[in-house]
Amino acid sequence: MKTITMQESGQIFEIFTSQKEFTAMIKMLDWSINGQWNDEDASLTLIYRNGTTVNYQYGDDKKPLRLTQIIAGEYSNSATNMIYNCAIVKNEYYDDYEAILP
Numbered sequence: 001m002k003t004i005t006m007q008e009s010g011q012i013f014e015i016f017t018s019q020k021e022f023t024a025m026i027k028m029l030d031w032s033i034n035g036q037w038n039d040e041d042a043s044l045t046l047i048y049r050n051g052t053t054v055n056y057q058y059g060d061d062k063k064p065l066r067l068t069q070i071i072a073g074e075y076s077n078s079a080t081n082m083i084y085n086c087a088i089v090k091n092e093y094y095d096d097y098e099a100i101l102p
Contacts, residue, residue, distance in 0.1 A: 004088070009096040012080040013088055022084035023067040026075065042077035046070050047101055074099045 001021055004013045016022040026044070037043075037060045044056040049069040056063065072085035076099070086099040 006097050011097050013097070013099070014080055014082045016082065016084040019070055019084065022073060022082075023070065025082060026065070026067060026073075029075070039077065042075070044075045045073060045101060047072040053101075072101050074101060
């Protein structure tokens with residue numbers, strides 16, 4: 001994993017280069033209370049080899065979390081963006097950067 005801090009915005013991107021490393025990070029997240037996503041400031045998006053995209057956000061019911069055959073993903077919270085197989089692009093409208101999933 002490598003970390004990039006964007007000079008203009010101060011945003012932090014943690015870039016994972018392997019699926020194993022990315023899924024290990026996901027396993028450490030304590031994001032569910034009573035079967036619902038509990039962090040208002042965080043979200044997780046996963047794209048699987050079969051083309052399925054699954055999003056986890058505040059208030060969502062807990063969906064099954066499959067950690068195999070992930071081809072790309074992003075976990076973001078108020079402090080950082082953790083990405084795997086994503087591009088980082090500048091969003092001119094908001095004058096910051098965002099991760100773009102394939």
